[in-house]
Amino acid sequence: MLRHFGIDRKAVTSTRRSAEDADVALIGRVAAGDLHAFETLFRIYHPRLDRFLSLMTARRTLVEEVLNDTMLVVWRRSQTYNGHSKVSTWIFAIAYRTALKALRDQDEPVGPDAADELSSEDPGPEQQLMADQIRAQVFRGLEALSAEQRSVLVLTYFHDLPYHEIARIVDCPVDTVKTRVFHGRRRLRALLQRDPGAGP
Amino acid sequence: MKARILPLDSAEHRSAQELLPWFVNGTLDAAEASSVGRHIAGCERCRKDAAEQAQLRESASAMQAAGDVERDWAVLRSRIEADPRAPRQREGAAPGAWRRWLPFTVALQCAVILALVLVLVAGPAREERYRALGAQPPGSEANAVAVFRGDATSEQMRDALHAVGARIVGGPTITDAYLLRLNDPTPQVLSRLRAQPGVLRVEALQEEASR
Numbered sequence: 317m318l319r320h321f322g323i324d325r326k327a328v329t330s331t332r333r334s335a336e337d338a339d340v341a342l343i344g345r346v347a348a349g350d351l352h353a354f355e356t357l358f359r360i361y362h363p364r365l366d367r368f369l370s371l372m373t374a375r376r377t378l379v380e381e382v383l384n385d386t387m388l389v390v391w392r393r394s395q396t397y398n399g400h401s402k403v404s405t406w407i408f409a410i411a412y413r414t415a416l417k418a419l420r421d422q423d424e425p426v427g428p429d430a431a432d433e434l435s436s437e438d439p440g441p442e443q444q445l446m447a448d449q450i451r452a453q454v455f456r457g458l459e460a461l462s463a464e465q466r467s468v469l470v471l472t473y474f475h476d477l478p479y480h481e482i483a484r485i486v487d488c489p490v491d492t493v494k495t496r497v498f499h500g501r502r503r504l505r506a507l508l509q510r511d512p513g514a515g516p
Numbered sequence: 517m518k519a520r521i522l523p524l525d526s527a528e529h530r531s532a533q534e535l536l537p538w539f540v541n542g543t544l545d546a547a548e549a550s551s552v553g554r555h556i557a558g559c560e561r562c563r564k565d566a567a568e569q570a571q572l573r574e575s576a577s578a579m580q581a582a583g584d585v586e587r588d589w590a591v592l593r594s595r596i597e598a599d600p601r602a603p604r605q606r607e608g609a610a611p612g613a614w615r616r617w618l619p620f621t622v623a624l625q626c627a628v629i630l631a632l633v634l635v636l637v638a639g640p641a642r643e644e645r646y647r648a649l650g651a652q653p654p655g656s657e658a659n660a661v662a663v664f665r666g667d668a669t670s671e672q673m674r675d676a677l678h679a680v681g682a683r684i685v686g687g688p689t690i691t692d693a694y695l696l697r698l699n700d701p702t703p704q705v706l707s708r709l710r711a712q713p714g715v716l717r718v719e720a721l722q723e724e725a726s727r
Contacts, residue, residue, distance in 0.1 A: 351593075351596070358585075358588075358589055359585060359589070362583065363583075363585070366582065366583040370582060371576075379583065380588060383588060384588060384595070387592055388592060388595055388596070388599070391592075391596055392599070454572060454576070472537045473537065473572050473576065474573070476541040476542065476543060478538060478543035478544075479537075479538050479543075494534045494535075495534075497537050498533065504572075
């Protein structure tokens with residue numbers, strides 16, 4: 317049944333495990349002050365954090381700032397990583413807290429620039445254009461949610477994280493994560509149905 | 517005739533609904549995945565939901581990160597290099613050891629600076645001056661003492677001295693203090709020197725400061 321949704325569990329598990337081993341080795345070297353290892357870790361996590369923070373904050377300038385602050389914390393506090401969670405969970409938890417703080421400090425409603433950026437991509441073939449439009453609608457819908465609701469949806473659907481890891485990242489019980497995702501996706505569906513750009 | 521009613525509000529259905537997002541992203545454990553899979557096979561609503569969620573997941577798959585990794589790395593690296601907290605603390609045997617010793621080191625530096633000031637001010641300067649083979653020529657006496665930060669670069673030290681018209685006439689002492697000769701050792705100039713990057717502490721030698 318999973319294959320029906322394009323998921324090969326064994327392949328996913330195996331790839332994840334080797335990536336986790338590599339992460340643990342890297343963070344050990346970073347904790348010993350190896351700047352080269354830190355650069356490697358930065359380059360691995362940059363695109364993932366960029367995507368997560370783009371959707372969570374929806375502000376390009378904030379994304380860069382939060383991403384930078386997150387990785388500076390990783391560098392400074394790598395010695396405190398204790399192996400109780402995956403390195404990715406630890407890093408995303410730092411990013412989540414940093415982003416929430418940045419959003420609260422800004423105290424501004426989340427703007428539409430992330431969706432605009434996506435919808436203004438160069439038009440490609442018709443199929444690509446349609447995919448871009450759907451994506452833009454999804455991102456517009458996500459922006460209407462609260463940062464807490466948005467982040468669990470993003471971590472679930474766009475980062476393929478298991479619910480117990482998401483619970484660690486956002487620091488709340490597993491049941492809260494399940495409830496947030498459940499209500500978040502219902503709200504997102506309702507928003508997408510109301511989106512004037514969603515209809516044919 | 518009995519109609520087959522789909523138990524939409526059953527515990528199994530509710531549980532499947534809750535777990536669907538992780539069924540779709542493939543992160544449920546084998547038992548959960550199998551249970552949800554069995555339910556989906558007989559529940560059209562959950563099948564439809566799962567397909568919808570798979571589409572949502574697909575919508576982000578082509579999303580490219582918009583950030584510039586090279587530029588962001590350059591910014592972060594410069595922050596790291598300017599950050600005294602990160603790499604240096606790892607050079608010692610124990611993490612955080614320098615933090616525990618920092619107050620004592622600074623206190624020791626201050627005590628030595630004070631002692632230097634007292635020796636230079638209260639000591640029999642003129643007689644002593646003639647005894648040293650490497651005695652400084654007139655006009656080269658120190659009129660300030662400075663301590664630079666441990667991570668100060670030579671460029672920062674040079675720029676700081678240039679900025680106030682100072683030169684090093686002695687040191688470093690055992691506590692890395694330098695004796696300086698300032699052209700204009702006024703409190704304003706000393707304050708300017710204190711404000712320079714890389715400068716930890718500056719004290720005027722009383723003889724000069726009282727001019």
